[in-house]
Amino acid sequence: MGSVFTITVVDTDSTKANQHIDQVVAEVSRIENLISEWQPHTQISKVNQQAGIRPVVVDREVFDLTKRALAYSELSEGAFDISVAGLDWIWQFDGSMTELPSPEMVQRSVAHVGYQYIVLDSVASSIYLSKKGMKIGFGSIGKGYAADKGRELMQQMGVKGGIVNASGDLAMWGKPLGERHWKIGLNHPFRQHQIMQVLKLGEEAVATSGSYEKYAEIAGIRYAHIINPKTGYPSTGLTSVSIYGPSAEMANALSTSIMVLGPKKGKVLMKAFPLYNYIFVTDAGRVLKSRKR
Template identity: 70%
Template sequence: MQTYPIFRDRIALAILSFLFIPFTLLAQSDVLVERNVTLMGSQFQITIVAKDSSTANQHIDLTIAEIERIENLISEWRPYTQVSEVNRNAGIKPVKVDKELFDLTHRALEYSKISNGAFDISTAAMDKVWKFDGSMTEKPSEEIIQKSIEKVGYEHIILDSVQSTIFLAKEGMKIGFGSIGKGYAADKGRELMQTLGIKSGIVNASGDIATWGKQPNGKPWRIGINNPFSKKSIAKILKLKNSAVATSGSYEKYVEIDGKRYAHIINPKTGYPSTGLTSVTIYGPSAEFANALSTSIMVLGEKEGKKLAKKYPKYNFLFITDKGKIIKK
């Protein structure tokens, strides 16, 4: 059986695990149960290996509950969340938040610093002046582009660790965790399952994937990185045990103007879409950090992106350029 869950931008990753394993083998050992569910506005696929299907399904339920808990903490779309409260009070006052949200925000600011601002959770306030629905035929004016990022800037996110508060210094600022929230949810789902004694599984948060343990046949999980320039080929097959993988890309969401390809991932500092790379896959211990790196590198481009990635030896990368060149570590 070969499954292809829905991923961010519908590119890059395909779970190739559990290929041609006879049912008799499953019956003699553990069972694998998969469930697809909509969470955080996206498709998730949760896979649990357990001694029986009832146990597996019970733990899938617990994983879903954990992800829903996280969404109720970090969503900027639900008005009752702490993130929404922080956004409503931008330019007005600091807002006290749970330690979990404070720590996630603190890490997000660290990602901004290491990427020299290529990663920025305050892009939630960016005006959507670039259109990727086929309607755009020319670039917005420089004035419009600069105005679109007026309320963006991680430097204006003020944290107070003593009071556990977040303050957005500019009126109209917003923060959002669309860039790392699903990776964080995948990591937390895996962490919960490991704590509860589930020895193997996958939390696939719409392309941000956290794995642990092995398939029932004892082999590693197999994750295929698709080549967006060749639908019939896979750029690389990852064999993962306790690991994570995330991909950022522009295979289906981009615009071409005057022969140049502009991705839907916007540079927070300039307001211009990223160019040069069609997809960036990062794999290593954490889905959250892998996602932060992949997003940053799409903005930084090949040369600066490689410099950043190489600072973290526990993580590997695969870049595919706009011209189809594959670069691996």
């Protein structure tokens, strides 16, 4: 998935622990071989190859993940959109950009983006991209989904506790030996090597989206690498969004959406999800936290 996965298990001995870790690795690889848009043999790559031509029948798991992605798009009023994979990447986040692209370039960049052009047929279990040149990709929720599935597998196998860490998107269960909770440190986006907050969690998940590692700074404004799918412009206003609650996939979807929506609309969206908490850090360095607990 283009990401580093770190798997921790609380187990009876090292041999069993390694076997269980191998099973999680196999599960992540299985998911990658279904939903990667970079590997040409996957079902999602085949959907992209047939954009504007015909529907492609996919496994129910892939269909259901896509259906949930469209639900996230509706909930976020289009701030979340898996068809952002079809963007023309006119923004550079390696420090080389010195001026904004023209409005015409930005408008053209989103010509193939729009979740409303993703057509699902539940009976046939098919996905059709109705605009030629469209693409879908699960960079936004794929890691969270894989972390959730790895956790689910380990619980089915009777493993008492552990963490599946998908490059910062974590799904955990149980507790470490001799402790009451898993302690998860959130990095401060403006203070290198400093922990902003330590979360004490049980069977929960955490996802963070941010612009503090990949961004462009032009005329004193920081532009995040997360693009608003409706406008083609990078998100501004928030440097970091951390969401924690039951599902890494949902936390992933919320953190990505809120980076685009900004703090005000982000708080409104979070009211619809009482099982989830947030920590926002604005571009000005202000920390905003939910008060649910």
